[in-house]
Amino acid sequence: MMILVFDLDDTLYDEMTFVRSGFSKVSEYLEKKYRVPPRESFALMLNLLRQNGRGRVFNDLLSNYGLSQGNIKKCLSIYRSHEPAISLYEEADDCLNRFKGIPKYIVTDGNKLVQENKIKALNLGQRVKFSFITHRYGRIHSKPSPYCFFKICEKEKCLPQQVIYVADNPGKDFVGIKPFGFITVRVLTGQYRNVSAAKAYQADYSINSLSELTPGFVRSLARRI
The missing domain is CATH 1.10.150 (DNA polymerase; domain 1)
Incomplete structure (x- = not known):
């Protein structure tokens, strides 16, 4: 799994x-x-x-x-x-629906109250098992720290090689977890979509949008473990 x-x-x-x-x-x-x-x-x-x-x-x-x-x-x-007026990308909504049978988590940096309000506004509490707001555990455990990712491994009793992290910022999202074997996928959306990065900071894979994160793609990653 x-x-x-x-x-x-x-x-x-x-x-x-x-x-x-x-x-x-x-x-x-x-x-x-x-x-x-x-x-x-x-x-x-x-x-x-x-x-x-x-x-x-x-x-x-x-x-x-x-x-x-x-x-x-x-x-x-x-x-x-404030209670934000925000909504999921259409591709993100579809993606979460595609993977209803797979354990899903969020790992996000930022002010605890701000991130909690975003998660609530997006109704993500009903769609993922748990949202790790890294600042809850001290800023030392914000990305690129692997701390929250290992917390997920503990909860799921799984290896890092069974965890796929999908994120957008090559400056901090991948460099801290790649050395431990976590699978990293960069989605080319948002303000960092055109940012290039040194090899250590690059994700293992890149996709243009979450519409490309399909069950077939995930199965192909699992076969490479």
Whole structure:
């Protein structure tokens, strides 16, 4: 029996939809409290994200409107705690249905509350055996650490060679688990789809979308053990 493990962000759904959902809630808050035009602030946050990445979006947003930096914690809280308007990729939904008879898990990095809210919004609790949010176990066990993958081996009483990890980020998803024999599959979706990587960071296999993760493909991996 093979075990399927999935990454979450940009593997099962488009992470940018979560970002937009969170920014929308922050815009609503700023409109109610400071009468900041919501469409304008939303567009500004997206622009700041494109220009500078996530680190200072709320800092620069507040500065733009002359608002106190003391609002950063509130903006972060709204962003992290909101119930996101997100949905699975159609290919991901179909893929999970195809493998109803196979044990399935999620291993994902990130803020515990944020990732829990995503998993709940996507109704994944009903479709996988367990979701490992690595930060629950301490950041030292976030990817590329193999810690949560060995937890899956313990639960399933299986070898690493029976575990297939499907993920999108070659920067951290595969390098930590490949040396132990876990099978790695990169799905070319999301923000890292065009990123190349050194050999140690590459997955064993690549697919263009989860529609290519078929029972036949999984059987072919099992035969190579």
